[in-house]
Amino acid sequence: MKKAAVFYFSGTGNSWWVSETLAGALNEKGISASAYSIEKITFLEADRIINECDLIGFGYPTHGSDLPFIVKKFFQNLSAVKNKKTFIFCTQWLWSGDGARVGEEYLKGKNFNILWAEHFHMPSNVCVSVTWFLPYTNDKKRISKTLVKTEKRIKGFIDKIINERTYRRGFNKVSRFLGGLQRVPFRYFFERLRNDIYFEKSLCIQCGECARLCPSKNLEFHGTELKTKGTCILCIRCYAFCPVSAITYMNKPHNPERGEPYKGPVAEFSPEFLVTKNQ
Ligand SMILES: Cc1cc2nc3c(=O)[nH]c(=O)nc-3n(C[C@H](O)[C@H](O)[C@H](O)COP(=O)(O)O)c2cc1C
Missing domain, CATH: 3.30.70.20 (Alpha-Beta Plaits)
Known part of the structure; x- marks a missing residue:
């Protein structure tokens, strides 16, 4: 693998940080990689970049074990490819069950060969007043402890990619079932929320x-x-x-x-x- 592109959506910076760190780690391993915010590119530009790369990454924050609408739309509008090696990841505060796997559903029929999937722990961004019972922090010292752990996990993930060792966290039936327990009510209440x-x-x-x-x-x-x-x-x-x-x-x-x-x-x-x- 010589050239990679990581396409991400990020609401408040966590998925941006993971995507840039992943791209940096790939570059260190000799794969020329760039990260792209899907808000800054058109579907046509994304198709062109994908055609030029032999490794593709997709990332997003998990929202109730689901993916944000903008990511669903992005996936659905991408053109089909010829069996591209692909990784997919979500960022999450605590848990999503199958947060990365659910992205695969929206890429169906496009021939992205999802060989690697991971969930990366990041700080919570759920800071609205009504979620007073859920903790979040802006304390950069505390956050940097999480980032150190996540960076290690990113490096391990990149090693699996470089060694072409398939690894798909959250793709088993139990994770799918547990993710569904959160996703189904989240989708049900989404219009209200x-x-x-x-x-x-x-x-x-x-x-x-x-x-x-x-x-x-x-x-x-x-x-x-x-x-x-x-x-x-x-x-x-x-x-x-x-x-x-x-x-x-x-x-x-x-x-x-x-x-x-x-x-x-x-x-x-x-x-x-x-x-x-x-x-
Ligand atoms: C609407 C919403 C739902 C979320 N649901 C979950 C969740 O189910 N599990 C979890 O661990 N984190 C959840 N989070 C936290 C985010 O996924 C997490 O902080 C993520 O890293 C934010 O990434 P971003 O800054 O790139 O948007 C949720 C955040 C929001 C705003």
């Missing part, structure tokens, strides 16, 4: 960042009003990166007692990395 993002007008400074950064074009300003179009994918980016924490979830703005909303795994992370073409 995705329509709960809004804003607190008295806090909003109308800078438009939330709308600009939204990966699913769910948010739009009409004068001083923020309109939602029902296309939210629950990635948390608008909530996490609003400069004045004016985005609400279930009518609740961010609770400052929980600390700042989750801002990504490393201090240098910026959501611009995910959306701005020349980054």
